[in-house]
Ligand code: FES
């Protein structure tokens with residue numbers, strides 16, 4: 001939740017810092033000792049490099065299929081700081097292209113979502129179809145008669161590569177990027193807990209909350225990746241206010257962190273933990289009743305993960321709480337600001353009354369006025385603003401919890417660590433971050 005206290009503006013020019021070469025970057029994260037340099041959270045130069053080497057290079061979640069179910073359905077969102085339009089074309093394919101006119105750069109779609117088959121720019125009236133191709137312009141003969149080699153087909157909008165996994169649509173502007181299948185890898189095994197626990201798959205409920213927080217985008221991403229440790233402290237008073245009792249300490253001998261390729265999931269096998277947050281007995285009953293059916297579909301172990309106290313981050317900036325069902329992206333807006341987009345993800349087959357309960361429960365807990373989001377937001381904003389202090393920024397941050405907790409597990413995929421009170425997933429997030437930041441090859445063009 002944005003605070004009312006103004007954030008101190010950064011004065012980047014007055015800050016002395018090492019030039020940002022690969023050697024300097026590598027020193028920012030110490031995986032042996034478990035420590036991180038605070039420069040990651042305030043530096044404009046690092047932020048600029050993140051836009052180039054992470055957001056313009058990896059696959060990014062842009063929409064759920066259900067948001068663009070029919071021909072002409074569209075929404076506008078961001079890939080890094082690039083505005084994009086996501087829309088369903090007549091051939092059924094989802095296209096993603098820059099929300100910027102090829103004439104003078106004006107934003108061509110001002111709406112957040114809707115249905116239209118053409119996008120006409122407000123400035124001079126150039127019109128683009130649902131593939132981003134230029135299909136019309138006022139007084140076209142002027143161009144034909146006086147503009148040498150005028151060719152409409154060369155003036156379409158830059159399109160991204162698009163692939164999807166079980167309802168989640170991803171895009172990248174990087175032609176050299178691996179396939180989405182490779183990018184997700186074994187994370188798909190975990191994603192199925194969320195996306196494939198019932199016949200018919202999932203949908204986003206209508207509506208999308210957008211809010212701003214004055215924090216670096218990595219704080220919420222790493223929090224959802226694996227910061228189980230904060231919950232019993234940060235959210236204790238919130239839990240008392242909501243349910244009349246504090247957050248229960250979880251059994252760490254049956255709790256895990258798993259990560260692969262920067263994607264993370266931390267969970268217990270205690271079923272019904274996250275769903276408790278919704279404060280709806282009917283949802284708890286629904287999950288309990290379904291557990292046996294899910295076990296047949298995904299196996300017993302994954303059937304226990306659906307409503308457990310857990311959180312997950314799909315690298316780099318998409319997070320969710322399985323069972324609680326908030327689903328969100330942390331769009332970067334500078335080193336110390338994000339735009340948070342929040343949806344509610346449900347099984348399509350769930351009864352309408354239950355879907356409504358999910359919606360209300362998410363609003364009560366994880367929305368701008370949600371009790372638990374306010375708890376988190378204050379922490380992330382204060383951590384971001386303090387890191388830039390001239391002495392403060394020279395002090396390292398501690399990420400050393402659970403360094404010896406790696407285990408082999410017969411069933412769980414990826415790098416598995418015992419105990420959720422653990423920094424392993426967060427370090428794995430930064431391992432992927434560093435790998436991409438040090439890769440000097442050009443990503444998107
Ligand atoms: S800027 Fe879009 S038509 Fe001119």
Ligand SMILES: [Fe+2]
Nearest residue numbers: 230231234376
């Ligand atoms: Fe939290």
